[in-house]
Amino acid sequence: MLLSKRGKRAINQPLRADLDLFYEAMENRYDESENPDGVFTLCIAENILNWKEMEAKLREVAAGPIPDWVPSYTAILGAPPLREAAAGLLKRFLAGVDLDAERLAIAAGAAAVIEMCALLLGDPGDVVVIPGPAYMAYTPDIANKAELERYDLFHLAPSTASASGGPALRKQDANSANYAFPTYYELTTDDLDRAHAELGDRFRVLLLTQPNNPTGQVYTEQQIADFSNWCVEREIHLVFNEIYALSMIDQDHDDLIDDYGERRWFTSSLRWLEQQKSPYLHWWYAISKDFGLSGLRLGMAYTYNEDLLKAWSNYGSTSMTSNHTQWMMAEIFTDLDWVAAFVRANTQRLSDSYATVIQVLRKHDIAYARAMGSLFVWLDLSAFLTADTEEAELALWREVYDKTGILLTSPVGMGSPQRGWLRMVYSCVSLAELGVAMARFDHWLGLRPGN
Template sequence: MNPTDTISDRAKAIMESPMRADLEVYFDALENLYHPSKNPQGAFPLNMAENTLGWNLLKSKIQQIQENEIVPDWASKYGNTLGVDSFRETVAQFLSTFLIGCPIQQEHLAFSSGLTSVIDLSVFLLANEGDTAVFPAPAYPVYKNDIGAIPGIKRFDLQTHDTIDELSAGIPLDEKSLRQALKTLEESGERFKILVLTHPDNPTGAVYSDKQLTLIADWCIDHRIHLVVNEIYGCSLIDTNHPAIAGDYPAQVSFRSFGNIMAAYKSPYLHLWYSFSKDFGISGFRVGLVHSYNEAFLNAYANANLTHSVSNYTQWILQCLLEDHDFIADYLRQYQKELTACYVMVVELLKKHQIPYVPSRGSLFVWIDLSDWLEENTDIGQEALWLDIYHATGVLLTPGEGFGHRQKGHFRLVISYHIPSHLRVALQRLDDYLQKTVRTKD
């Protein structure tokens, strides 16, 4: 018997749809990780959005909590499926102070086991199977799986630009491009139900201006389209005033949370996603949230979230951590300083080799253009270059496949996966490779 005959058609479709193009090679790199003394020839995965820069500081604080605090009885019991009340209140205060910048209330928050669960459940409740969610391209590849595998929502990649230099001042998303996306989808018989923005963006590191977000919010409300802004990198900000990179930012557009617009509008069509995975480097804790003023949505979320709920013990640990605002402020200062230092190292290499890139204002990434090194301007040519870099240097970038942009030769480089001293070794290997490899377009 064929094993696939024992599973559902839905399972077959999921099985045949890889989560991301680089996963197998990533696991290969993990088996051979670089270590300065134990494995100096090892690999450098710069493709996975992991943040290790602040873990030592957080680890010490978490160990201190476990040693000095008494575990509450509620940690061992069932609780509110949206999140334990004291935890929700603590996170509301954290968001108000460190991310959104204006007061929000716990009743407008719901928590699930990681942002993937939040995305899965949010789109399941906001749209019907077969509806379409629109993403300005390039966009995080796994969004396709997050919204499609279980909720059955389609992904549409909206092309807002042709070349990477058009992103130097931000993502050129406006009403004209939204109207075109709506027209294209309607003409093909599809329903534009959700618009998802990542802010700061994955993979470009760009941010949306407050004016831009307001115009987009107005358009979405007018057309009864849900606008969801993913701010999972909202505290992973680059110091754009750093002297080594300040010249890359002629227009000083600073990150400002979409939560401020939500607080003013209180519209049922506006929502915000966040997780502690990236800013705090604790992806293994599996804690994500949705912020919304849509009461019907949150009521449905409460009923559907039992299978996605966060462990009460995890909520307790995070509650203790987030209650210490002095520690959080100090952590974010140190983390952002180190993140900026890593970004500067990468940019210096890119400038040395005249490689086009998007000046990042936040996130864990640099979006770079290596199209001048492509043997052929195709998906095959792009994959060949990606694998050649990995096999020659041990440095694994995220390939452009799956990001939804039509241009070839663009890659994502994660700046936070390794501590600065290890990242420096990886960049030296890339430097050697680029010096030895002739540009195909020279």
């Protein structure tokens, strides 16, 4: 036998449905001079818009003396200098209050943090409830080793429920400048009650991502409090994933301001977690998105669950981040003025890129989610479906790639309540390259029937 049963399953369980095509497309990427007919991989959540500044900062840090602790073993929960630096960073930019560095756990990227929490908080067959649509790779992250199950939860209300039982995602009035559909995230505790009634004790974790992947939308402070109280009362773990917490859209941007008549601002749950100090409330973060450093593999969790931290310190050695990365990030995190300037530039560049996409969608009356943050546009191509089936949805996704050279994220596993909504990542190419991609997309939309 060449592999275990688990190994055999892994052969036929790719991380995500678009990975093979992504690798193929990466061999034919667009280059203005070398490959002008190349393709755009607008499907992987990476942010390269600030790499020039980040590269210079990494070079600056790397030129300094390396502390003696770097080549040695360090605490499994993370090197103390990094945890202290991270607590200070999070206080300044998210929490607004002092955080206890001893409550932080560090791991090799967001996926490692998700997997560690899944292993230590749930048993095989337990369920993680995730409001949809949501990041497709939550499924393998919680299932491959921990064997937890995913449940996509949708908000249902009389004003938005469709005949099929899901939210009716309708375009705005064609005469309005705002083509975005009403926010998905009107989630209420009634929705949680409905999931709990169906799942019973298997409802082990509620996972809330804000800003959301793929919609870019956020929760209100009242929702954060309501969901936290609901979970604590029922001894259900609640995790806030705020991996895009510093990747905001400027709602006053000249090309976007008409979308934001009713403002909703991002509020981190960290202040609430610090106030409540409940063992059922947890928080996740990583440097892959806001700092554009997905390759450095550093994620973190914040929790007042002492048992979780103790278990992590016993089980987490295989998920540790390299000390060299921990040292460099500690140096960056302590330079708060540099981080502040970096975040401001990030907001401006994300907003410019987001607006580049939105302007084309408005031109063709394509509905999209009104994003407050993240790296995505969640857009509605359902009018181009030939049937309400997964096969037709995948065919549409592939048509976009074949006709435009734009590889969007595969719709498989995104937990959308309606077919035909696709995710576009706009931060993984330069603004100039995005302009070329959107010119192709504009042309393709113009050739569709009815345009």
